[in-house]
Amino acid sequence: MANTPQLTYYPTGIVQGKWLEVAVVELFKENQIEIDYSIREFYQLNKKQKLIQLLKNKLRKLLM
Numbered sequence: 001m002a003n004t005p006q007l008t009y010y011p012t013g014i015v016q017g018k019w020l021e022v023a024v025v026e027l028f029k030e031n032q033i034e035i036d037y038s039i040r041e042f043y044q045l046n047k048k049q050k051l052i053q054l055l056k057n058k059l060r061k062l063l064m
Contacts, residue, residue: 018043022053 013024
């Protein structure tokens with residue numbers, strides 16, 4: 001249990017009025033929540049944000 005995250009947390013599922021894909025898609029799927037993502041669309045991360053998110057996800061998987 002040491003050094004393992006107890007909870008994967010994203011501070012918000014909506015950024016600038018659009019869904020943050022990494023925060024909501026898997027969460028909604030796991031909880032059987034059906035959403036029409038086309039209404040709000042997805043927030044587009046810039047290259048730096050995408051790289052940071054990729055590294056965070058890889059690190060989480062390594063620590064679990």
